[in-house]
Amino acid sequence: MGLFDNISNVKPTFDANYAQAGEYVVQIESIRQDRSRKKVDFVATRVSILHVLKAEKDEAGQSVSHRVGEETTYMISDTSTAHDMFLPNVKAEIMQITLFPEHEVTAQACEDLVDPVTQPLAGIVCIMTAVMMETKGTKRPYTKVTFDGDITRKFCTDLGVVLPADAQFVPEMRAAATDAAATA
Numbered sequence: 001m002g003l004f005d006n007i008s009n010v011k012p013t014f015d016a017n018y019a020q021a022g023e024y025v026v027q028i029e030s031i032r033q034d035r036s037r038k039k040v041d042f043v044a045t046r047v048s049i050l051h052v053l054k055a056e057k058d059e060a061g062q063s064v065s066h067r068v069g070e071e072t073t074y075m076i077s078d079t080s081t082a083h084d085m086f087l088p089n090v091k092a093e094i095m096q097i098t099l100f101p102e103h104e105v106t107a108q109a110c111e112d113l114v115d116p117v118t119q120p121l122a123g124i125v126c127i128m129t130a131v132m133m134e135t136k137g138t139k140r141p142y143t144k145v146t147f148d149g150d151i152t153r154k155f156c157t158d159l160g161v162v163l164p165a166d167a168q169f170v171p172e173m174r175a176a177a178t179d180a181a182a183t184a
Helices: 081-098 107-113 153-159 170-183
Strands: 022-035 041-055 071-077 125-134 139-149
Touching: 041 081, 041 125, 041 153, 071 081, 081 107, 081 139
Parallel strands: none
Antiparallel strands: 022 041, 022 125, 041 071, 125 139
16 A cells, blocks of 8 residues: 555645734635534635734744745634634624625625635735734633734835735725716
């Protein structure tokens, strides 16, 4: 039996470089919904680091933050211990990225946003902030991640961010949709 005999029976893994502390300008590559081999549902947001706004350092003064060009993933898992926070965390992330008001984040909207074919949020540029935290009771470390989709192309170009050709900005998209509705 060869090393790769069962390769046809497995799914490929995706980037397992999880979000590290820091503040970044990122581009969303994908947002997907899946289930782990342990039967835990999750939503994974994969981003590319375009610019480091604030790097965090360890006790020795070494950066623990991502570098420009890295891809990283933020996962929200529906574990038994986090079940009561799964949907609120997903809702918060979608509202932060898209600037949707709370009432627009419906089950159908979520299904549409994680659609593996259309990936409507792929290409969106936003700010991602990752902060290392500890749980209250067990002092277990975790990373709290927030997004801010309310940034502009000008903000990025003023910082010297090299933007990919497919970069999209939520404020520009919302303005275009408003203009299209007004002329219809």
